[in-house]
Amino acid sequence: MKRVYTWAAQPAERTVTIGDMRAEKGKRKWTQVTANTADEAAAAGQAGLDMIICNSQNTEVVRQGNNTLFLTAAITLDAYPTETDILREAFRVLSLGADAVMTPRSMDVVTMLAKEDVPVMGHLGLVPRKSTWVGGLRAIGKTAEEAYELYERFRRLEDAGAVMVEAEVIPGPVMEEISKRTGLITVSLGSGTGGDVMYLFMEDVCGEKDTPPRHARAFGDLARLHWQIQEERVAALAAFRRASTDGTFPSSAETPDVAVDEFKRFQEKLSG
Numbered sequence: 001m002k003r004v005y006t007w008a009a010q011p012a013e014r015t016v017t018i019g020d021m022r023a024e025k026g027k028r029k030w031t032q033v034t035a036n037t038a039d040e041a042a043a044a045g046q047a048g049l050d051m052i053i054c055n056s057q058n059t060e061v062v063r064q065g066n067n068t069l070f071l072t073a074a075i076t077l078d079a080y081p082t083e084t085d086i087l088r089e090a091f092r093v094l095s096l097g098a099d100a101v102m103t104p105r106s107m108d109v110v111t112m113l114a115k116e117d118v119p120v121m122g123h124l125g126l127v128p129r130k131s132t133w134v135g136g137l138r139a140i141g142k143t144a145e146e147a148y149e150l151y152e153r154f155r156r157l158e159d160a161g162a163v164m165v166e167a168e169v170i171p172g173p174v175m176e177e178i179s180k181r182t183g184l185i186t187v188s189l190g191s192g193t194g195g196d197v198m199y200l201f202m203e204d205v206c207g208e209k210d211t212p213p214r215h216a217r218a219f220g221d222l223a224r225l226h227w228q229i230q231e232e233r234v235a236a237l238a239a240f241r242r243a244s245t246d247g248t249f250p251s252s253a254e255t256p257d258v259a260v261d262e263f264k265r266f267q268e269k270l271s272g
Contacts, residue, residue, distance in 0.1 A: 001068065007094035014099065016050050016070050018119050018163055021185045025196055032072075032187060032199040040202050041065030051197065053102065056080075056093045063097040072121055072164075073098040077105070077129055083112055090118050100164065104129065107160040114161025121164035122157045122184075124150065125191060128168075141174040150174070154182045166199070167191045169215060190215025 001013045002020070016030065032051035035041040036058045044052050045066040054062045056073040063071065073093040080086045090101045090113055100119035103109055104127050113120045125140045134140060141147040150170065157165055164185040167175055172192025179186040179194050188195025190213070200216055203209060207218030208226065243249035258266075 006097050007091070008096070010097075012097065013068050014070055015068055018100070018185075021196065022163070022183070025183070025185060026180070029193075030197045032197050033205055034202045035062050035065070036202075037061065038065030041069070044202075045069055053199075056089055056098075056101070059093040059096045059098050067097060070100075071098050072100040072102050074102040083109060087112065087116070090116075094118065102164075102166060107156055110157065110160040110162050119164070120162045121166055121187065122160075122162040123166045123168065124153050124157060124170075125167050126169035137169075139169045139171055141170045147171070147174045151178050151181070154178055154184060158182055158184050164197075167195055 001015060002017050004012050004014050004017060006012050021030065030050040032053060033040075033044055033049060034054065035044050035052040036054050038061050041052055041054075041062045042065040045068065049069065051070040051072065052062065052066070053072040053074055056075045057079070059071070059073045073090075075086055075089050075093075080089050086103065086105065086109060093101060100121055101113065102121040102123065103113070104123035110120050110122055126134070126137065128137065131137050141150045154165065162184060164187055165182075166187045166189055167178075168189045168191065170178075170188075170191040172194055175186065175188060175191040176194025179196065185197065186195035187197040187199045189199045203222075204212045204216035204218065206220040206222045207224075208222045209218075210223060212218050240249065
């Protein structure tokens with residue numbers, strides 16, 4: 001555990017720092033999952049993961065669940081359209097205890113943040129919100145030309161000042177070669193084992209979907225538990241309806257009583 005100060009000048013401890021990841025790049029693997037609730041953040045910490053990433057709007061509640069894991073706050077495209085919006089949101093989440101911000105925006109935006117010493121994670125490979133530019137949802141870098149163009153984008157992102165990059169759905173051998181040749185900490189989402197950080201969404205790891213993405217693996221079966229919860233919910237509601245209509249609910253144990261003499265006086269008052 002490393003001692004640090006947050007951007008709000010508060011002492012804190014972190015399981016890993018940017019300095020650690022840079023020093024050990026290529027020597028070890030880290031793990032990252034999404035966490036957007038306090039419970040998810042707490043579970044990630046209890047499971048021994050290294051890093052979590054959340055929607056920036058959830059930073060405060062996520063830090064309530066875990067205050068030691070390295071936390072990246074993702075600043076979404078639609079909610080923060082201008083550079084001023086992005087910079088203000090970056091400073092807000094860093095003050096709440098985030099350690100880095102993620103943006104899929106332009107190199108100019110990355111440079112703007114980097115000039116303020118904000119640790120920035122970029123997003124390369126398949127960027128789903130921008131998938132129309134590449135003909136839809138598909139792996140990026142399957143031809144030599146496209147793989148080299150992707151490598152050039154990694155170089156430009158590093159030159160812009162980013163320290164990390166979410167590398168999404170890139171062929172494994174291409175990811176491995178690029179990761180060897182960049183100083184960026186590569187966060188592999190569906191891009192094989194060649195990245196520095198192995199990353200999946202919480203719902204995919206825990207098996208909350210009937211059909212996870214091809215690049216993901218369900219290590220749990222929360223979908224089954226969700227169905228069991230729904231079945232129990234329906235059964236309980238049906239039982240409540242039956243008991244309410246047949247007169248067995250509420251019982252005397254579930255209904256306030258009144259002393260016999262007080263009730264008799266009440267009836268007398270009603271009778272006038």
